[in-house]
Amino acid sequence: MKQFDPNWTSNSEKHHLVPNTYLKGWQHKDSIVYYIDKKENKIDFTIKNYSKNTRKIIRIDNFYSRRVGALFQSTLDCDKYFAPLKLHGYTVKKDGKEIIDSIELNNSFYEYDKWEIYDVHNNLISIDDKESLKDEIKSVHIRDLEEAWNQNYESSWPLVRNDILTEVNKNIGANKIQSIRREELVGFMVSIKWRTESASQIFEDDFNKIVQLLGLEKLLNNFISDEDKMYPFITTYKQEQQHNYLLSKFHELFNKKGPIYKEIQNISNNANLELLIPEAGYEFITSDNPVCIFQNSKNETEYIFPITPELACAVRKGNPVDKDHYFLTTLNKDEVFAYNEQIKNNCNQGYILRQSSLSPYLK
Structure with missing residues (x-):
């Protein structure tokens, strides 16, 4: 390999x-x-x-593209998703606290509407600019x-x-x-x-343990609006995160570890x-x-x-x-x-x- x-x-x-x-x-x-x-x-x-x-x-x-918002991301991935923030010189705050870490930005992306985004002059950006920024971030596909x-x-x-x-x-x-x-x-x-079969019971059990640990059961059962979908073939947040968890297993495979490699x-x-x-x-x-x-x-x-x-x-x-x-x-x-x-x-x-x-x- x-x-x-x-x-x-x-x-x-x-x-x-x-x-x-x-x-x-x-x-x-x-x-x-x-x-x-x-x-x-x-x-x-x-x-x-x-x-x-x-x-x-x-x-x-884009079935095997990784996109912003997934639970299972590396710092390198998240830095790529949020490169537009640096490009525009924007600062992000949520509940009055500045968010600098790209993984933290990724994990709170589902609450994007609550973000306060400031330009280089410390002024809140317009609603239109905020929506445009969201589209820029979501357009990043990692296809490694x-x-x-x-x-x-x-x-x-x-x-x-x-x-x-x-x-x-x-x-x-x-x-x-x-x-x-x-x-x-x-x-x-x-x-x-692994690319084609339904998730194995071991895969399901591992995923569910992580969901319970993070307290996300209620959120993941919700349906995703067409506007917020990472993938058009997925309808719930649980399916979306399961898919991204599968991608993380392929990432492990190509780094010679994880269940597929084993x-x-x-x-x-x-x-x-x-x-x-x-x-x-x-x-x-x-x-x-x-x-x-x-x-x-x-x-x-x-x-x-x-x-x-x-x-x-x-x-x-x-x-x-x-x-x-x-x-x-x-x-x-x-x-x-x-x-x-x-x-x-x-x-x-x-x-x-x-x-x-x-x-x-x-x-």
């Missing part, structure tokens, strides 16, 4: 929860896949066009996480995927192959899991990776929530990640752990169908095919 640089930034405002480079593994022509809505029961490729550009799937504006994700995982994924697939194809019939790109595969897989290390050091190859003529699907964890018919926990239509990765208990090899298993069509059914059921809104037919994928 590259050393995190807090000065990294990205010009991209369109953030994919599942990377475009990953979804292209299912393209049937340039960046085009077949996308099926989870709620759709009658699927007929002869009367409906299911084609969709990967650039437009699972994309939310999106750039860190790009540099560490997204930009290199096509090479990682192709190298693994090439190694598999060179060793058809073997029981195992060298575990090339293992660290990158695990990191990509786990980080996508999960990557746990799988890397304590699990075996089995690459699953479908029977000829059959393929894996993927979805907007591609890492699928479920209980199989033997009541065993399965952890599956589709890599391409021709290959999926299964995380297995290591006893012993063999970090030098991937184990190879060819699945018959019924086994492929069973995995695809689980991947389909695991999706949030839709699943993805390469061919314009269900027959290679599902019963």
